[in-house]
Amino acid sequence: xxxxxxxxxxxxxxxxxxxxxxxxxxxxxxxxxxxxxxxxxxxxxxxxxxxxxxxxxxxxxxxxxxxxxxxxxxxxxxxxxxxxxxxxxxxxxxxxxxxxxxxxxxxxxxxxxxxxxxxxxxxxxxxxxxxxxxxxxxxxxxxxxxxxxxxxxxxxxxxx
Numbered sequence: 001x002x003x004x005x006x007x008x009x010x011x012x013x014x015x016x017x018x019x020x021x022x023x024x025x026x027x028x029x030x031x032x033x034x035x036x037x038x039x040x041x042x043x044x045x046x047x048x049x050x051x052x053x054x055x056x057x058x059x060x061x062x063x064x065x066x067x068x069x070x071x072x073x074x075x076x077x078x079x080x081x082x083x084x085x086x087x088x089x090x091x092x093x094x095x096x097x098x099x100x101x102x103x104x105x106x107x108x109x110x111x112x113x114x115x116x117x118x119x120x121x122x123x124x125x126x127x128x129x130x131x132x133x134x135x136x137x138x139x140x141x142x143x144x145x146x147x148x149x150x151x152x153x154x155x156x157x158x159x160x
Contacts, residue, residue, distance in 0.1 A: 010082055022146040032056065035102070036134035036143045037069070037090040048091050052135025062136050070098060082106050082121050082142040105145045114151040121145070 017090040033056050040050040051069050053061035061072045069092070073079065080103040081088050089102060121141045 010107075032078065034080055035073050035076045036080045036139040036146070037073075037088060037092070038081055038133075039091050040133050040135050040136040041087075045077055047059065048137050050133075051092075051138045052137070052141045056134070060136060066092065066096075070096075073100070077101065080105065080142065080146055082138070082145065099144045103146070105149060106143050108149045108153075109145065109156065112149050141143050 005070065035053050035055045037051070037053045041046055041047065042049050048064055050064050051066070052063065053069060053072060055061070055072065055076065059072070061069060063069070079092075079100045083104065083106045084102050084108070085104045093099070106119060111118070113119070121138060
């Protein structure tokens with residue numbers, strides 16, 4: 001079963017736990033423990049300068065500490081983000097053995113919204129283009145996009 005299906009609260013007919021041999025029972029989307037994470041990395045030093053995260057229970061994280069972030073994420077099942085797989089994860093998980101399940105809104109966006117000319121997050125909260133991004137604001141944008149993607153996914157015909 002895909003992570004995306006679990007986020008949707010869907011279960012494929014006949015999904016069986018390979019250990020117990022029983023059918024898999026999944027909680028609905030609302031009961032999943034997830035966080036939206038965004039990392040700001042320096043262009044020249046390639047180090048984390050800021051991290052923002054929004055947790056499923058409404059808690060907000062805004063610091064530059066990986067260790068404190070992992071404490072904040074302790075009870076989460078999924079880490080979501082926009083371009084988290086090919087950007088943020090390499091900095092978040094560098095030097096750790098922690099391997100979380102990732103959901104990347106960037107990859108679902110062109111599939112669910114092919115009519116859109118681009119799929120980056122719109123940074124309309126920045127007054128100047130070279131101003132540092134606010135990772136918490138970016139998390140809010142990614143969370144809104146994830147919710148839009150879930151709504152669009154639920155509108156798809158079953159055969160799609």
